[in-house]
Amino acid sequence: MLNRQGRPSAAGEGADVLHPTFTGNRALLIEEALLFETGRVEVTGVDIEEAGAFTPRLGGLERKEPIGLPGFSEPEAMRHFVRLSQKNFGIDTGLFPLGSCTMKHNPRLNEKMARLPGFGDIHPLQPVSTVPGAIELIDRLAHYLKTLTGMPAVAMSPKAGAHGELCGMMAIKAAIAARGEGETRTVVLVPESAHGTNPATAALIGFTVEPIPARPDGTVDPADVRKALGPSVAAIMLTNPNTCGLFEKDVKAIAEAVHEAGAYFYCDGANFNAIVGKVRPGDLGVDAMHINLHKTFSTPHGGGGPGAGPVVLSDKLAPYAPFPFLAEGRLVENESQAPQGTEPFGRLVAFHGQMGMFTRAMAYMLSHGADGMRQASEDAVLSANYIRASLQDLMSAPFGDQPCMHEALFDDSWLKDTGVTTLDFAKAMIDEGYHPMTMYFPLVVHGAMLIEPTESESKASLDLFIATLRDLAMAARRGETERFSGAPYHAPRRRMDETRAARQPILRWTPPEPIKDAAE
Numbered sequence: 001m002l003n004r005q006g007r008p009s010a011a012g013e014g015a016d017v018l019h020p021t022f023t024g025n026r027a028l029l030i031e032e033a034l035l036f037e038t039g040r041v042e043v044t045g046v047d048i049e050e051a052g053a054f055t056p057r058l059g060g061l062e063r064k065e066p067i068g069l070p071g072f073s074e075p076e077a078m079r080h081f082v083r084l085s086q087k088n089f090g091i092d093t094g095l096f097p098l099g100s101c102t103m104k105h106n107p108r109l110n111e112k113m114a115r116l117p118g119f120g121d122i123h124p125l126q127p128v129s130t131v132p133g134a135i136e137l138i139d140r141l142a143h144y145l146k147t148l149t150g151m152p153a154v155a156m157s158p159k160a161g162a163h164g165e166l167c168g169m170m171a172i173k174a175a176i177a178a179r180g181e182g183e184t185r186t187v188v189l190v191p192e193s194a195h196g197t198n199p200a201t202a203a204l205i206g207f208t209v210e211p212i213p214a215r216p217d218g219t220v221d222p223a224d225v226r227k228a229l230g231p232s233v234a235a236i237m238l239t240n241p242n243t244c245g246l247f248e249k250d251v252k253a254i255a256e257a258v259h260e261a262g263a264y265f266y267c268d269g270a271n272f273n274a275i276v277g278k279v280r281p282g283d284l285g286v287d288a289m290h291i292n293l294h295k296t297f298s299t300p301h302g303g304g305g306p307g308a309g310p311v312v313l314s315d316k317l318a319p320y321a322p323f324p325f326l327a328e329g330r331l332v333e334n335e336s337q338a339p340q341g342t343e344p345f346g347r348l349v350a351f352h353g354q355m356g357m358f359t360r361a362m363a364y365m366l367s368h369g370a371d372g373m374r375q376a377s378e379d380a381v382l383s384a385n386y387i388r389a390s391l392q393d394l395m396s397a398p399f400g401d402q403p404c405m406h407e408a409l410f411d412d413s414w415l416k417d418t419g420v421t422t423l424d425f426a427k428a429m430i431d432e433g434y435h436p437m438t439m440y441f442p443l444v445v446h447g448a449m450l451i452e453p454t455e456s457e458s459k460a461s462l463d464l465f466i467a468t469l470r471d472l473a474m475a476a477r478r479g480e481t482e483r484f485s486g487a488p489y490h491a492p493r494r495r496m497d498e499t500r501a502a503r504q505p506i507l508r509w510t511p512p513e514p515i516k517d518a519a520e
C-alpha cells in the first residue's frame with residue numbers, strides 16, 4: 001500500500017495491521033515526510049523585509065530564479081524536527097546494549113556544566129589569554145587522566161578513539177624515526193579480535209599489519225607475540241580488556257617481550273570503562289593508549305560523534321606529542337614555544353580539543369569521585385557477568401567458562417539448525433523495544449553477539465532484558481522461525497536490504513507523485 005506521499009506506508013507493511021490508515025500514520029506514530037515533499041517555496045515562518053534596491057556585485061553570476069527551498073509555518077517546522085528527534089533511539093530512551101561501544105547514562109549535570117557560558121560560549125579563535133579557566137580545566141582533566149592510567153603524559157587534542165590511535169601511532173613512528181630505524185621497523189602486530197580501526201590506523205600511516213591469532217580461551221598468547229617479534233616490528237596494538245570482553249591476563253609478559261624486541265606497546269583503551277580505578281595501564285607496560293572520553297567518562301555519542309580521544313603517553317613517547325599541548329599549565333601552540341627536549345610530530349587538529357567533552361568528563365569525574373568511578377567499573381563488570389550467567393544455558397558463550405569483564409560475548413552455535421541467524425535474532429529484539437547488541441563482531445567467533453549493559457542499568461532493567469532474550473531464545477529453539485525471519489514487524493520500517501543500501505545507495509531525491517485525492 002502507498003500512502004499519501006506515494007511511499008510504502010508503515011501501516012500497510014505490517015502483517016499484523018488490520019486497518020491500514022489513510023495518512024500512513026499509526027496512531028500517534030507519524031509517518032514523517034521529507035521537508036522537500038511537504039514544503040512550499042512561497043511560504044516562510046519568518047517575516048523578512050524585502051531587500052531594498054542594491055547593485056549586484058557578482059558580475060552577472062547572481063541567481064535569476066528563487067532558490068526553491070521548502071518553506072513552512074513555524075509550527076510545521078517545529079513539528080517536523082521534534083518528530084524526527086522522537087524517532088531517535090538512544091540511551092535516554094531505552095537499554096542500548098551495544099558491545100565495544102560503552103553506551104552508558106550521561107548524567108544531566110554534565111550537560112549543564114558543559115553549557116556554562118564560560119565553557120560553552122568560548123570561541124576556538126579567542127586569544128588564549130582570555131580563557132585561563134578553560135586551560136585550567138584541560139590541565140586538571142589531563143592530570144586526572146594521567147593519575148587514572150598511571151602514565152606521565154597525555155595528548156588532549158585527538159577527537160575520537162580512532163583519531164587517538166592515529167596520534168599514538170604517529171608518536172611511535174616519530175620515536176622510531178628518531179632512533180634511525182624508520183626504514184626498518186615497518187610492521188605492526190594486531191590481534192585478530194581487534195577493532196577495525198587498529199589495522200586501519202597502522203595501514204594509514206604506512207605500516208604493514210601482521211595479525212596475531214587468539215588462543216582458544218580468547219586471549220593473546222605471549223608465545224605467539226614473541227614468535228612474530230623481530231627487528232622489523234615497530235609496535236603491537238592490543239586492546240585490553242579485549243573485544244571478547246576478556247582481560248588479557250598475560251599483558252605484562254606481552255609488554256616485556258615487545259619492549260625487549262625494541263618495539264612499542266599501543267593499547268586500545270576503548271574498554272577502559274571496565275577497569276577505571278582498578279588497573280592502571282601504565283603499570284602494565286603500555287607506551288600509548290587512547291581513552292574514549294565519550295565512552296568512559298560520559299558524553300552522549302553515536303552516529304559518528306561527538307567524541308574526544310586523549311592519548312596517554314609513556315616517557316619515551318611524550319616528547320613527540322603533537323601541538324598544541326600543555327606544559328606546566330601553559331598551552332604550547334607551535335615550534336617557537338616548544339620547551340627543550342620536545343619534538344612534536346606536528347599538529348593533528350586546528351584547535352585545542354573538544355571543550356564540551358572535556359567539561360563533561362571533568363563533571364563526571366568530580367561528581368563520581370575516585371570511589372564512584374571504581375564502583376562504576378565494578379558495576380559494569382557485574383552487570384555483564386549477570387547477563388552472561390543468566391543466558392548461558394540457552395545461548396552459547398564461547399569463552400563462558402571464565403568470568404567476563406564489561407561485556408558478554410555469545411556466538412551462534414546455539415542457533416544451528418533453528419533457521420534463525422544472529423541478524424534475525426537482533427531484528428526480533430527491535431520488536432521487543434531493545435536496540436540490538438553488537439552483531440558479527442568480534443570476527444574471531446562465528447555470528448557474534450556482544451552485549452555490554454554498562455553500569456547504567458538497574459537490576460530490574462537487566463532482569464526484563466534477560467527475560468526478553470530468554471523468551472526469544474526459547475522461541476528460536478522451538479522453531480518459531482516466523483517471529484524472526486520477517487522481524488522487525490512492529491518498527492516504522494521493516495527489514496532493510498542493508499547490503500543493497502550500502503552497494504547502491506540512492507543519493508538523489510526525486511519529487512514524489514502529486515498528492516491524490518481520497519475520492520480518486
Ligand SMILES: *Cc1c(COP(=O)(O)O)cnc(C)c1O
Pocket residue numbers: 100101160161162163195197239243268270271292307309
Ligand atoms: C569505539 C572503539 C574504537 C574507536 O573509537 P571511536 O571513538 O569510535 O573512533 C576503537 N577500538 C575499540 C575497541 C572501540 O570499541
